[in-house]
Amino acid sequence: MAEVEFERRLERLFAAGSELDDAQAFAARVERRLNRGWTAxxxxxxxxxxxxxxxGASQLVFSNLPGRVETAEQSARALGAGLARVSPNPDLLAALSGDYGLWMAVGLAVLTLGYAVSRMIDEF
Structure with missing residues (x-):
């Protein structure tokens, strides 16, 4: 029984620590150092x-941006003209609208479900 009382008394002594005389000055020094670090x-x-x-600005100035934009506009016009001549293949559209398109949608749904399950496994 004496051991239990001794342990309780010992716990109370360690729980109630006395404050040192320079505790306020120490806290102020630590705060000053932290604030100085944040300022730096x-x-x-x-x-x-x-x-x-x-x-970034110097690279933008020395990269000849206006000339590149003009070249990109010319390329876009040429690509647009080439794409205007291409028409969609009716066989491809028919295949996608039939059973083949349905199986593609099912496959994509299975892949999406697998991805979602793997993400859930990673989270938990």
Missing amino acids: RRWLIGAAGIAGGVI
Whole structure:
């Protein structure tokens, strides 16, 4: 019985820790260091953002963007003209609208279900 009382008393002594005299000063020093670290991080992130913006802008200026846009427009016009001459194959449309299209839809549904089940297994 004495051992149980001793253990309870010992637990109470460890649970009730005394506050040190310099606890407030220690907490203030820790907070100052943390705030200084956050200030440095903010400055570094801002500097990295500015440097990235300058690098991106310089690459945009030196990449001859207007000439590339004009070339892309010409390519798009040529592709559009070529696609206008191509007509869809009626046999392909008939195959997709019949049983073949149904089996494709079933296959895609099974694949989607398998993906969903695998994601659920990963989550749990």
